[in-house]
Amino acid sequence: MHSFPPHLITGYSNFMAGRYEREEGRYKELASQGQKPTTMIIACCDSRSAPETIFDAGPGELFVMRNVANLVPTYQPDSAQHGTSAAIEFAVKALSIENIVIMGHGRCGGIRAALDPSAGPLDEGDFIGKWMAMLGPVSARVSDNKLMTASERQTALERISIRNSIGNLRTFPYVHEP
Numbered sequence: 001m002h003s004f005p006p007h008l009i010t011g012y013s014n015f016m017a018g019r020y021e022r023e024e025g026r027y028k029e030l031a032s033q034g035q036k037p038t039t040m041i042i043a044c045c046d047s048r049s050a051p052e053t054i055f056d057a058g059p060g061e062l063f064v065m066r067n068v069a070n071l072v073p074t075y076q077p078d079s080a081q082h083g084t085s086a087a088i089e090f091a092v093k094a095l096s097i098e099n100i101v102i103m104g105h106g107r108c109g110g111i112r113a114a115l116d117p118s119a120g121p122l123d124e125g126d127f128i129g130k131w132m133a134m135l136g137p138v139s140a141r142v143s144d145n146k147l148m149t150a151s152e153r154q155t156a157l158e159r160i161s162i163r164n165s166i167g168n169l170r171t172f173p174y175v176h177e178p
């Protein structure tokens with residue numbers, strides 16, 4: 001059995017003795033007055049695309065939702081459990097968030113799986129294939145394009161997927177254009 005990486009334990013201690021200590025006032029203010037972030041970021045779970053790091057954001061600044069391949073589903077008020085939609089609902093209705101950013105990234109494993117399930121992160125799985133099927137016809141259009149190389153198809157779908165998610169975001173009745 002692998003042990004938990006010791007440097008992460010050290011990192012937590014460093015955070016508590018360093019940044020937390022320096023910004024204690026801010027953390028306490030956020031605890032007593034609640035969070036009031038103005039921007040929601042929808043990003044991929046990928047360990048290389050951490051929104052707080054990329055935007056150099058402090059505590060309370062970003063309301064972050066991460067899922068496989070930073071996808072937004074359409075508004076579906078049915079009996080299924082929708083984690084991403086729950087986060088969007090909370091951000092818009094409870095926090096009155098002003099901006100929603102869908103943050104894609106290069107070399108996304110989820111997008112690779114959408115283009116070619118056999119080249120994805122799993123040969124077979126219970127959830128990734130169904131989750132990525134949300135891109136459906138959009139990914140079929142790109143994967144059938146023989147004029148592009150594999151890496152061009154990947155980049156194209158990473159970008160098209162963001163536009164698709166923006167369109168899906170607009171199906172939520174309480175999400176409005178600026």
Ligand SMILES: [Zn+2]
Binds near residue numbers: 105108109
């Ligand atoms: Zn990704």
